[in-house]
Amino acid sequence: MISVDEALKTILDTIVPLPVEKVNILAALGRVLGEDIVAPRHLPPTNNSSMDGYAVRARDTGGAKSTSPVILNVIEDIPAGTVPQKALAAGQASRIMTGAPLPEGADAVVRMEDTQPDGRQVHIHVEARQGLDIRLAGEDVREGETVIFSGSVIRPAEVGMLAALGRSFVSVYQRPVVAILATGDELVDIDEPPSSWKIISSNSYATAAQVIESGATVLQLGIVKDRRESLIEKFRAATRADLIISSGGVSVGDYDLVKDIMKEVGNAMQFWQVAMRPGKPLAFGSIQGVPVFGLPGNPVSSMISFEQFVRPTILKMMGHKNLYRKMIRATLEQDLAKREGMRYFMRGQVRWEAGRYYVRSTGEQGSGILKSMVRANGLIVLPEQTTSFRKGEEVLVQLLDRSMEQTDHPDYV
Ligand code: AMP
Numbered sequence: 001m002i003s004v005d006e007a008l009k010t011i012l013d014t015i016v017p018l019p020v021e022k023v024n025i026l027a028a029l030g031r032v033l034g035e036d037i038v039a040p041r042h043l044p045p046t047n048n049s050s051m052d053g054y055a056v057r058a059r060d061t062g063g064a065k066s067t068s069p070v071i072l073n074v075i076e077d078i079p080a081g082t083v084p085q086k087a088l089a090a091g092q093a094s095r096i097m098t099g100a101p102l103p104e105g106a107d108a109v110v111r112m113e114d115t116q117p118d119g120r121q122v123h124i125h126v127e128a129r130q131g132l133d134i135r136l137a138g139e140d141v142r143e144g145e146t147v148i149f150s151g152s153v154i155r156p157a158e159v160g161m162l163a164a165l166g167r168s169f170v171s172v173y174q175r176p177v178v179a180i181l182a183t184g185d186e187l188v189d190i191d192e193p194p195s196s197w198k199i200i201s202s203n204s205y206a207t208a209a210q211v212i213e214s215g216a217t218v219l220q221l222g223i224v225k226d227r228r229e230s231l232i233e234k235f236r237a238a239t240r241a242d243l244i245i246s247s248g249g250v251s252v253g254d255y256d257l258v259k260d261i262m263k264e265v266g267n268a269m270q271f272w273q274v275a276m277r278p279g280k281p282l283a284f285g286s287i288q289g290v291p292v293f294g295l296p297g298n299p300v301s302s303m304i305s306f307e308q309f310v311r312p313t314i315l316k317m318m319g320h321k322n323l324y325r326k327m328i329r330a331t332l333e334q335d336l337a338k339r340e341g342m343r344y345f346m347r348g349q350v351r352w353e354a355g356r357y358y359v360r361s362t363g364e365q366g367s368g369i370l371k372s373m374v375r376a377n378g379l380i381v382l383p384e385q386t387t388s389f390r391k392g393e394e395v396l397v398q399l400l401d402r403s404m405e406q407t408d409h410p411d412y413v
């Protein structure tokens with residue numbers, strides 16, 4: 001039996017990011033960039049106006065005040081999206097809109113509010129210094145500059161920048177295809193007529209949902225009977241995927257064949273059994289180079305093992321650097337006790353009140369009590385060595401619910 005930390009390290013050491021693929025920038029949202037983005041041209045591409053107003057030669061406006069305006073001749077109208085046709089000579093101005101390129105000769109823009117049009121002339125009420133209200137070519141991004149680095153997660157800001165640089169497609173790390181199979185003679189699929197001695201393979205769906213939530217693609221391989229030939233056949237078929245997850249059949253019962261099959265087909269079972277609760281009977285190995293997780297059959301064990309080991313694996317395959325859920329410190333609202341030598345992941349209800357987090361157990365913690373997962377928005381992580389925890393103590397909680405990372409309105413506003 002190995003520790004949670006050793007298990008995680010063993011697993012992640014074998015995982016490398018998948019190759020990249022080209023996708024549309026909107027499809028790239030939330031994915032990890034697999035190339036450096038170098039600007040093909042300046043941004044903005046030319047000097048342009050940052051205000052609606054008049055493009056002028058700064059030196060022509062010397063001494064201008066609202067009581068003694070400078071009067072300039074307006075020679076052109078430059079809406080955004082047009083190219084100026086006339087260069088400014090002494091005593092001239094062009095009416096210009098925000099974003100329009102500056103005409104030759106102009107070195108400042110006087111905003112509309114500081115002017116008064118008068119026929120084909122304009123009264124300038126302020127003295128403009130050189131560069132006033134001009135955006136310089138390349139002031140945002142310079143041609144040849146690396147703007148976004150490989151390994152960055154694409155957020156709306158990156159999508160905007162890629163669009164501004166004229167990139168409609170980018171390389172991102174592929175999403176792994178994850179094969180899911182459920183083992184057990186007692187299992188039926190969701191719409192099969194139920195009978196009292198059969199149970200619905202809820203793991204097939206919970207795992208698929210976890211896979212999707214992690215950003216990967218599901219390859220559903222269905223239910224497999226606890227028979228050697230069926231299991232071998234299914235595991236072999238599953239090697240088409242980038243990652244294989246099975247549930248059940250990893251305990252010490254007579255029909256728990258998965259770990260033997262993993263050895264036989266894969267010839268590489270790295271470990272079995274982790275010092276944690278729930279989720280102790282976890283098998284990890286590979287078949288023909290494809291990583292395989294043999295998750296425990298009990299629904300809660302399966303989900304929690306996935307959280308601790310499979311989710312970081314999928315994120316690493318997708319090129320992510322941050323692999324873990326947010327951990328918070330919360331004040332315990334009750335006493336808790338546990339056995340020594342195992343890390344416990346207790347289902348907890350976290351709440352935020354007056355600037356701090358509080359947490360309590362969701363109640364019955366059996367590994368078959370799926371309701372304890374439904375009620376939980378966090379996992380209370382209780383360390384191996386400690387056996388008792390007092391009400392009021394601070395404990396670490398892994399947040400399962402991203403909305404709990406958001407709190408009430410911050411009081412610094
Ligand atoms: P096993 O590890 O195969 O002995 O499974 C342990 C228990 O988990 C079984 O007795 C079932 O009650 C439950 N179980 C196993 N596989 C599934 C599944 N796919 N969906 C829901 N429950 C399961």
Ligand code: MG
Nearest residue numbers: 183184248249
């Ligand atoms: Mg079984």
